[in-house]
Amino acid sequence: MGKQNRSLHLNLFLASLGHHEAAWRHPASDVNGIYDFRYLERLAQKAEQAKLDSLFLADRYSTSQKAVKYGAVGGLEPLTLLSALAVVTKHIGLIATVSTSFNEPYNIARRFASLDHLSGGRAGWNIITSGTDSEAQNFNLDQIPAHHLRYERAKEFVEVALKLWDSWEEDALIKDKASGIYANNSKVHEPNHRGKHFSVRGPLNLSRSPQGRPLLVQAGSSADGKDFAAEYAEAIFTAQQTIEDARAFYADVKARIAQLGRIPEHVKILPGICPIIGESEAEAKEKEAQLHELTHPAYSLLQLSNRIGFDLSVYPLDGRLPELPATEQIAGHQSRTQLIRDLADREKLTIRELLLRLAGGRGHLTIAGTAKQVADELEQWFVSGAADGFNIMPQLTYGGLDDFLDQVVPELQRRGLFRTEYTGTKLRDHYDLPYPSNQYAASLEHPST
Amino acid sequence: MGKQNRSLHLNLFLASLGHHEAAWRHPASDVNGIYDFRYLERLAQKAEQAKLDSLFLADRYSTSQKAVKYGAVGGLEPLTLLSALAVVTKHIGLIATVSTSFNEPYNIARRFASLDHLSGGRAGWNIITSGTDSEAQNFNLDQIPAHHLRYERAKEFVEVALKLWDSWEEDALIKDKASGIYANNSKVHEPNHRGKHFSVRGPLNLSRSPQGRPLLVQAGSSADGKDFAAEYAEAIFTAQQTIEDARAFYADVKARIAQLGRIPEHVKILPGICPIIGESEAEAKEKEAQLHELTHPAYSLLQLSNRIGFDLSVYPLDGRLPELPATEQIAGHQSRTQLIRDLADREKLTIRELLLRLAGGRGHLTIAGTAKQVADELEQWFVSGAADGFNIMPQLTYGGLDDFLDQVVPELQRRGLFRTEYTGTKLRDHYDLPYPSNQYAASLEHPST
Ligand SMILES: Cc1cc2nc3c(=O)[nH]c(=O)nc-3n(C[C@H](O)[C@H](O)[C@H](O)COP(=O)(O)O)c2cc1C
Ligand SMILES: Cc1cc2nc3c(=O)[nH]c(=O)nc-3n(C[C@H](O)[C@H](O)[C@H](O)COP(=O)(O)O)c2cc1C
Numbered sequence: 001m002g003k004q005n006r007s008l009h010l011n012l013f014l015a016s017l018g019h020h021e022a023a024w025r026h027p028a029s030d031v032n033g034i035y036d037f038r039y040l041e042r043l044a045q046k047a048e049q050a051k052l053d054s055l056f057l058a059d060r061y062s063t064s065q066k067a068v069k070y071g072a073v074g075g076l077e078p079l080t081l082l083s084a085l086a087v088v089t090k091h092i093g094l095i096a097t098v099s100t101s102f103n104e105p106y107n108i109a110r111r112f113a114s115l116d117h118l119s120g121g122r123a124g125w126n127i128i129t130s131g132t133d134s135e136a137q138n139f140n141l142d143q144i145p146a147h148h149l150r151y152e153r154a155k156e157f158v159e160v161a162l163k164l165w166d167s168w169e170e171d172a173l174i175k176d177k178a179s180g181i182y183a184n185n186s187k188v189h190e191p192n193h194r195g196k197h198f199s200v201r202g203p204l205n206l207s208r209s210p211q212g213r214p215l216l217v218q219a220g221s222s223a224d225g226k227d228f229a230a231e232y233a234e235a236i237f238t239a240q241q242t243i244e245d246a247r248a249f250y251a252d253v254k255a256r257i258a259q260l261g262r263i264p265e266h267v268k269i270l271p272g273i274c275p276i277i278g279e280s281e282a283e284a285k286e287k288e289a290q291l292h293e294l295t296h297p298a299y300s301l302l303q304l305s306n307r308i309g310f311d312l313s314v315y316p317l318d319g320r321l322p323e324l325p326a327t328e329q330i331a332g333h334q335s336r337t338q339l340i341r342d343l344a345d346r347e348k349l350t351i352r353e354l355l356l357r358l359a360g361g362r363g364h365l366t367i368a369g370t371a372k373q374v375a376d377e378l379e380q381w382f383v384s385g386a387a388d389g390f391n392i393m394p395q396l397t398y399g400g401l402d403d404f405l406d407q408v409v410p411e412l413q414r415r416g417l418f419r420t421e422y423t424g425t426k427l428r429d430h431y432d433l434p435y436p437s438n439q440y441a442a443s444l445e446h447p448s449t
Numbered sequence: 450m451g452k453q454n455r456s457l458h459l460n461l462f463l464a465s466l467g468h469h470e471a472a473w474r475h476p477a478s479d480v481n482g483i484y485d486f487r488y489l490e491r492l493a494q495k496a497e498q499a500k501l502d503s504l505f506l507a508d509r510y511s512t513s514q515k516a517v518k519y520g521a522v523g524g525l526e527p528l529t530l531l532s533a534l535a536v537v538t539k540h541i542g543l544i545a546t547v548s549t550s551f552n553e554p555y556n557i558a559r560r561f562a563s564l565d566h567l568s569g570g571r572a573g574w575n576i577i578t579s580g581t582d583s584e585a586q587n588f589n590l591d592q593i594p595a596h597h598l599r600y601e602r603a604k605e606f607v608e609v610a611l612k613l614w615d616s617w618e619e620d621a622l623i624k625d626k627a628s629g630i631y632a633n634n635s636k637v638h639e640p641n642h643r644g645k646h647f648s649v650r651g652p653l654n655l656s657r658s659p660q661g662r663p664l665l666v667q668a669g670s671s672a673d674g675k676d677f678a679a680e681y682a683e684a685i686f687t688a689q690q691t692i693e694d695a696r697a698f699y700a701d702v703k704a705r706i707a708q709l710g711r712i713p714e715h716v717k718i719l720p721g722i723c724p725i726i727g728e729s730e731a732e733a734k735e736k737e738a739q740l741h742e743l744t745h746p747a748y749s750l751l752q753l754s755n756r757i758g759f760d761l762s763v764y765p766l767d768g769r770l771p772e773l774p775a776t777e778q779i780a781g782h783q784s785r786t787q788l789i790r791d792l793a794d795r796e797k798l799t800i801r802e803l804l805l806r807l808a809g810g811r812g813h814l815t816i817a818g819t820a821k822q823v824a825d826e827l828e829q830w831f832v833s834g835a836a837d838g839f840n841i842m843p844q845l846t847y848g849g850l851d852d853f854l855d856q857v858v859p860e861l862q863r864r865g866l867f868r869t870e871y872t873g874t875k876l877r878d879h880y881d882l883p884y885p886s887n888q889y890a891a892s893l894e895h896p897s898t
Binding site: 022024025027029031032035037041060061062063064065066068069070071072073074075076077079080081083084086087088102103104106107110111114115117118134137138139140141172175177180181182183185188189190198199200201202203204205206207294296 | 484513515518523529535536537552564586587626629630632647649
């Protein structure tokens, strides 16, 4: 495939109207798209026609009276929507965000195994720990639990889920009508997990799914998050503002992976990128300026305050960002908060300017340029050790997603950087990842190589 | 519609291969149907062509190494499968079982609101409290919590869900691009629920769904269960072995509903019925005998022991059922246990005979006969105060579902007892139920009549 042996991976981070805060107000957008399955189906099918590896839905477990005034918040719960999209697509991977802080592992292991069965092996799980008090307040708590405790629970949660997914060996089903034996029950295991956070007996109540388990994706870039990713992730979403930061992150995480005895190529690092594409760079910038015009500073400020867990409403918009707590002291989203602080410092931004820098992608890299410029930027990151692929986050979906799929993807294909056909049917095939072995299978049958 | 003003309601209780324990072993069955979406899709579409009110999926949160040997257990998690079926059907209601004992109300309110949006107003929730230790053991517990505590939690769970579904008024969305106002936030409410089992701030993170909330269905017939149903249910599933028992149950529950000031006609009572249909009665009985032949007593006994929470494996198969604990002392499924005991007493059954009486429908009424005989039985129950409709549970799906839909349904239509066309698009339309009002809406706008 082209001059490189590697080819890059593309995930569509699906936001119904776009990642820009004001996308819903753009003349091209139909705000009813948020709940319109036929529209969402077309987006997914379009991404599949472009041969993208996967599409991905984020999630948050709260909103507020204040936020709904200016923000087009809402939409279908991710696994619900992906279950529906599974039946109208054939190849594209389906990655849902689920938090380990507000769910039970038995339920979640089951839902992902169900989606994997339903989609013929295309399920992925973006594992998050959530990070805001407003979410905790929907689950019997006053505040979000401490950062290290959330990751501790997340680890045990994933360990339990792995045991449950492995609780049926691949060849456990016999289905012999004549003898009436449905399963070889020496190949169905009861994990009997007993830990600090969970006691779960098992087995899971459905058989091993086509991929064995969903693709495990991780999206927190704090020290705890990187350790977690190095241990469990097969793909990592991350927000990076500069190629230098991205390279440092890439090297750091790949080293952590190697240190744990895992193969670094078996974990794909996918920074986010929020494109706005125009015929000329000027046209693209003009589109971006038009979206920026449509933001409400009050709403942007609320979003930012919520994201960093720090109320900014009392600070003057035209002043600088106040001193924020040290990263390790942040209970919520550590890496994102740090990225935002670094960005404001590096570019010496006022709060008002910062809000606009974040409006297009909440801290992910934004690019307004021609299709060629966007392709150049992706290629540069890809070939210089900053990325194995990208999390594509169009600032505007209506029009904007087509621009990316119709213009940038073919350009990457011409350069030999991206597939022109799917070569497998499962999500792990698309990401060139091995099929996981089963922790309960006799070692003779499944030698761990 | 015919001689009656009322017309009856039909729900398909979908079991992929059939409700008979041995359905998977029948020559007509393809055991791969359990995970085959295209097959399940055909079943749903076929039920919709027959104009059924709804289809329904049960749920259990465990299985065991022992059970999987002989039992074709497994299948997709209900809300996952119904989300997928929502996009390949247009009219039929989609009712999922979810337990209040092993879930959080915020998550569940959201998932049902999502399914209701996705399906254009066809979601229903069969509210259960679960009843076995093996399920509790997948959720950090050693034993199932006490019966009255489960129903106490269930009530608060539903109260929280109702608040969340009402947290967005119907006309809260403004979606005004020009001013940038997405929602009128005086019409978005934060319930701030604080109770014994749950603290949930809200609002829900998606807007009010087409039906306002899912149809609320209930399926436990103990005293606690009936009280719960009288307060919240819009439809009630129940297992009844005789028309006399069914009439008594019907009268009892309708009286409880009236006593709470609700309108009895606004709660539909749907006993289960498990048909096997033949050209002649003899042929139907022969089909049933053939299925009975294929049962494994060891498996049937395990299922029964699990259902009644009492280990029967040490009792002789050809002896009578031992003395079971008094109904009020049963932690698990009270009404079903009582039904089973009553059945064994009334018919003086040995354990072996009892197992066969339960094999076709786990305690629901089984009928083996001609289409006309089945239609007669349904009509008799319907016109004599035993039922508002039925929960149809074919013992065998391959072939058997078609028999019911192609033969019994047209017979009911000819008699003027069942619709020949859908007259509405939402699940509540099919069941002739009113649209719920919103507890937070100003009373002037929505007078409670
Ligand atoms: C692409 C991407 C998607 C993310 N999606 C979510 C999400 O859906 N919900 C969420 O709570 N956090 C999400 N996060 C994670 C948070 O932004 C944050 O990184 C995480 O909660 C904790 O991060 P930490 O490990 O840096 O403290 C996402 C992060 C990235 C990079
Ligand atoms: C048609 C029907 C379907 C039911 N589905 C389930 C189910 O899916 N899962 C479950 O745990 N209980 C289910 N139940 C309920 C139990 O059988 C039992 O009635 C309930 O757990 C508690 O009942 P109780 O109130 O009689 O103790 C169902 C009952 C009926 C009548």
